[in-house]
Amino acid sequence: MNLFADIRALVVTCLEQMVAENALPEGLSFSNVAVEPPRDASHGDMATNAAMVLAKPAKSNPRAIATLLAQKLKEDARIDAVEIAGPGFINLRLNASLWAGVVEAALRSEGFGRSSLGAGRKINVEFVSANPTGPIHVGHTRGAVFGDALSSLLEFSGYDVTREYYINDGGAQVDVLARSSYLRYLEAHGRQVEFPEGTYPGDYLVQVGENLKAKYGDSLIDKPESEWLAEIRVFATDAMMEMICKDLKSLGVEMDVYYSEKSLYGTGKIESALKELEDKGLIYEGVLEPPKGKKPEDWEPREQTLFKSTDHGDDVDRPVKKSDGSWTYFAPDIAYHYDKVQRGFDEIIDIFGADHGGYVKRMKAAVSALSDGAVPCDVKLVQLVRLFKNGEPFKMSKRAGTFVTLNDVVDQAGKDVTRFMMLTRKNDAPLDFDFAKVLEQSKDNPVFYVQYAHARICSVLRKASEQGVELIDTPQFDDEAEISLAKKLADFPRQVAIAAKAHEPHRIAFYLYELASELHSLWSKGKDNEALRFLQDDKDLTSAKIALPRATAVVISAGLGILGVEPAQEMR
């Protein structure tokens, strides 16, 4: 149930009648017609911009359209009053019984707020995709939470979602991992080792060294790299992926597919993807212009194999081969996305770190070219997380191997707090994460504020249960504060739809904060006005009164569910 969608449907029906009666010309598009809560509650319950949006294409004036439309809307039983305001807004006041209907819907139907917006379309959400060379750190953590919540949001909205991790196990960085692991292996045999520039000194590889010793004994000692590199590479990446999966799991993230970059090499996959582009005339040998302005010192013109990404919206064409003939990183990525298209996904979402911003256009261009524009590809960039402790910035140094890992964060803040906090900012805005603040139990901390609202309701329900109150789905309320809360509940399906369309799960977090605020406000009003308390002397009255907070708990719980956060039953 989505009250806003229902009323919008009513508006469109009325408009179609007007077309039939020649009050509006035929062939108008109603796609811009919106039904929204007005910014100022005194204007009514809902407002539509229909008259203003249609005035121009209909070659009419907004007031005239509004007057006719208002008359038609008035005839519907759900509408109590219609006003035309300002330049042509139509403000609607809805029959009060509708708000009770919202509460009932939330209590009765499984999954209030769910929709079939996605219509079962297959959508691939690729996220995290951290190099398998070490533990994942805070930056990836934000990407992980964002991608997982976005996936849940899309599932909730009727998409068939695949969560996917692209393992970068094909490049030079896994050779570095193998060499670093070999050093730890020697160390496990009691050798003194040093970690030269260009190796990973982090102690997370100590255990890998031990495990290598257990598996290979001393058989690899003093052997040339050619004899052990490939084997250790596999051994070490497997170990890293195992660790990464475990970390992700502690955050509540589970992937459906782990896709290996390595599996694209030597299997003809890259070649066939590029062949596909070549057949479309998008691959050529050429020389790139140097970057405008600041020219690199060692720039010299070079002929390379290029992808004509400019045909699909990129600024310059992109090389797919290095000068030594090997593939650039872009080539397997093209093949990977070609594979996604071939697996039949209707939509693709990539979630990258902000440092990959320059990569967005070429990736979209590749997908556009490979699918002939049939598969939309949205790339979401996740900005940095700035860590603080009591307002003091945290120092991170990757070179010294002392970066803050997902593990550190989850250990200190917990899964639920971490997830919620990571979603309290738009994905493309930097996020401040203060270890002290996120655990604070105050209104300043949105996680707590929302959880507290849920816990308060649970407390009421426990008391009601002790008193043997029967749970019924028909609410009873008439006060402004109660109606205001019910209206907020009615907005949930709409907010979910907006968030799903925009690929912005953080909207759910904001919504929950506002909903919690409504609940706390109503709660406090019960102090002065006993009629607003949920627990009444009369048991039947209590039954009817607690329907509203119960519905609120259902919605908070559903919203938190999308974010992957457990609702709190009580605060301690």
Place this chain on the structure above:
RNA sequence: GGUUCCGUAGCUCAACUGGAUAGAGCAACUGACUUCUAAUCAGUAGGUUGAGGGUUCGAGUCCUUCCGGAAUCGCCA
């Protein structure tokens, strides 16, 4: 220099993707605990939306020129 993102109250951020008088929290000030947990609530105050120009019924949002910040820019992934 090119590209992308960002700039909104003292601070941290919203603003339903072009809608009505730009909203919350923190900090400041005032008030409310014999209660369904005051871990909360109600109120006061705080603004030339970085600057200028343009598009139209209407701009924080779109186009443009500046200013300031971040990321990135052919053989790193």
